[in-house]
Amino acid sequence: MDERMRLGEFLRRRREAADPAACGLPPRSRRRTPGLRREEVAERASISTVYYERLERGRGALPSASVLASVAGVLQLSAAEQEYLYRLAGHAAPPHRREREGVDAGLQYLLEALDDSTPASITDHFNDVLAQNWLNRELLGDVVDLPGWQPNLTWRWFAQPGWRDLLEPREQHTQTGLAYVADLRAVLEQHEPDPRAVAMLDDLRACCEEFGELWEQHTVMARHCADKVITHPQVGALHLECSVITSVTSSQRLYVLKPAPGTPSRQRLDQVLSGRTLIPSQPVRG
Template sequence: MPENGELTMRETLADFLRRRRDALSPQTVGLQAGPRRRTPGLRRDEVARLANMSATYYERLEQGRGPQPSTAILAGLARALRLDPDERAYLHLLAGHTAPAVVAPDGVVDSRLLSVMRALEETSPAFAADDLATVLAQNELHTALFGSVAGLPGWEGNLFWCWFVSHRWRRTMLNPPDQQEAIGRAYVASLRVVVAERGCDAAATALVGRLQAASTEFARMWNEHRVSKPPSSPLVTVMDERVGRLDFDHALLVGPRSRQRLYSLHAAAGTATRQRVSRLIELVRRH
């Protein structure tokens, strides 16, 4: 006998499918209404055919009796019922799965994250990246401190590569080795979660494989199999030859649909970082 929570989720899933089927007209999916149709929506067998599954299986889902549908089944249902991104995410949630990310075209940044990144322009270095941490955009301050990374070929524009292999983001850091170790571990632990969310797909597997081959440090941390979400790590301290020491706290914002990330650094309280960042902005714009 299923637990009450499981029963409620099955019933809610069944009701959601029925409501969406009733709300979808035959003409929307290219079917003729016909004179004998008793309902303005689709029939169960029509949804099943559009979703590439058996009518019996779909009927059981609508009756709250079916087994947990796979992600492939859910993808077919979302396509057949013309679900929007929010509805698709809700469907996966009801079925006990993580909603798949909405994949943006190559190089396109989540508009919400981009607006936040631009709003931080005067005070905080920030960059936007996809869920595998390939950098898609940087604001002026981040570029001034760490160089231009967005759009670099191969893995050179990837956060993990910049940390573990090229070390371009560690060269000016004043954090002692143990703190850098903690930062690296936080990165790896968060990547573990992302790889699982992506179902160990080809892109995630390729990135992990290349990092393991190129960095013994990454390979050691990956083999520890720690997970965390979101990552936590020490304050980041950067020495900039133009303005001096900069002490940053950090924040992570995840796009609810795109799964893209916005990583930002913020002046630590009780330090001179805010004034020095303002000075850095003046120097960069002057030149």
């Protein structure tokens, strides 16, 4: 079996083992086939279904690193699985996530204080998610310990289209994308770029045409955190206002999602909290 056939077999097996709920799809009990369908993987990886089918059948040229990054994100591959996938396609795997930075003690205190009322998370200056409280994990999944670039909010926005659809109405996507690009540019100019930061920038430019086009605009703008509309499977739509609190002792940030006034979101969040021991946390959607 040549490398293309091995690659195709591996992709098929991982697709069949994938959890549809991780992409916001109906659970397996309502589906005729296990895992994800080929067209579902292709759509979320921003490639054609015909092309993805050829990959699984071991036909045609081996895929590029950018295609591998998109497919690996959709299939939620572990670090070891990503390395194997890249090796089968003749590419070097992207660098592993660096050792996690210690969470700012002051922001951690606020994060825990909000645990019984408000979704919140802490990121570092590169937008890697370092910590989440229970409500944040319930709405968005646990992203802290995911492999590769997946804990990074900028990466998730551009490389995993399902993520942005989970968070915001589509009319906000362009503005939020510009904000992520501008924020990354500002951060790279303010800090000594480490190899991982440079590699992530290169991979974003390679895997996402939209990111590359926005990057070339050299946009500079104030920090921006758009309001969110997140649909919880038990209570429905949650309209949330986003606020950012920056630490005075570190470069970390606390993202707080407050219920929007004039909406039933506060009552609906309380319903989620009342079922905390009954409703299992939702897996990562991306």
